[in-house]
Amino acid sequence: MQRTVEIAEFELPRGRITVGELMAMEPAGWEHLRSEINLRRTADPDRPLARCHYCQSSIYIRAQATRDGNVPMFVHFQGADPECPWFAGKNVVPDDARAAQYRGHQECALHRWMCDMIARFLEMDPRLTKLSVDRYLKPQIEERGRYPDVYAELDGLGKFAFEVQLSKPFAFEIAARHRHYQAEGVSLIWVFRALDGELPQGFRDVITMQRGNAFLFDDAAFNASVAANGLRLSAYVEADSSGWRKPRFVRLDDLPRASRSDVAGWRVVD
Structure with missing residues (x-):
């Protein structure tokens, strides 16, 4: 210790x-x-x-x-x-820790595939007006922008930034991204692939920010997206002491946004 x-x-x-x-x-x-x-x-x-x-x-x-x-x-x-x-x-300086974690490679094949698939299913939504994958997002309020994994704007629904997270994220970066997107009026959704075993603390930090919710683009979500011709995510809600409640598939429409003063802006409706 x-x-x-x-x-x-x-x-x-x-x-x-x-x-x-x-x-x-x-x-x-x-x-x-x-x-x-x-x-x-x-x-x-x-x-x-x-x-x-x-x-x-x-x-x-x-x-x-x-x-x-x-x-x-x-x-x-x-x-x-x-x-x-x-x-x-x-x-440890965050940039040095990040470099050691990724060994100079910020993205793997699975990460890229998940981003591309999320974007492809978003394209099926007729309300979509803007979509980008791993491109610089010019800020409206903040001094500098971000590079969201997937960014989408849907008419009548809002602006969304998807961050696909396969390795342990850093606590300060999690907080910075939540604050940035909240100030910009963009809804941030962290997307995992799996919730296997003992979760790294960085994953726990994300789930805390999302008020006990974890969103996955796993095989089940992929198949549900194919069947529905639109993006579906597997939503897990954390129970008090018994792990996770039974997951269900959700659309962006199923995720009502909390007040803009609340950085953790997502919750699954029970």
């Missing part, structure tokens, strides 16, 4: 949380805190949601992998005071 910040001072009214209290939380509780911290970091880095009790440097929640699953720990962000007794050394 790596060294951890022992006491975090959260913005009031939450207040002080010890690492013991953090580790005693249910995953849904600390994953929510982790998302809130990362969202604040992307929106206003000079006003952190949580600080180290000792040195007042901003901190985040790292998921430490153990034999018993992920364990949450408080860790300083890059640039913290190295004299702090709870300082654990320099963090």
Whole structure:
């Protein structure tokens, strides 16, 4: 187990949380805190949601992998005071971590196939007015745009960005994308291929952002899309303690958008 910040001072009214209290939380509780911290970091880095009790440097929640699953720990962000007794050394720069993960290859054949198939089924919708795959999306409000895996505009329904995720996404990137697309009025949908075994924490972060929902373009969704002549996704809703509820196929029309003030803008209607 790596060294951890022992006491975090959260913005009031939450207040002080010890690492013991953090580790005693249910995953849904600390994953929510982790998302809130990362969202604040992307929106206003000079006003952190949580600080180290000792040195007042901003901190985040790292998921430490153990034999018993992920364990949450408080860790300083890059640039913290190295004299702090709870300082654990320099963090990996996100770009370096991303390069190591992909080994210089940002996309694999399965990823490309999923993007192309999602785009092809979207093309079958007569409401479609704009569609692109892996192209720069010029921003309307933000200073810089993004390269969504698939981008679509449907008349009367809205703007959609699909992010196909096969490998572990990075927490700060997840938060940044949610904040960006929410500001641009674009509905972000993360799409997985499978939910096998113990999910990486990055997948858990995405599901937390989507309020307990996971959307898959698996073989079942592909076959349903073929039969319906239009895009269908397998929707899994997380149960409180028993894993996943029975999946069902959903269309974009089945996913009502929450208020624009809510970054996690999707929920499956029960």
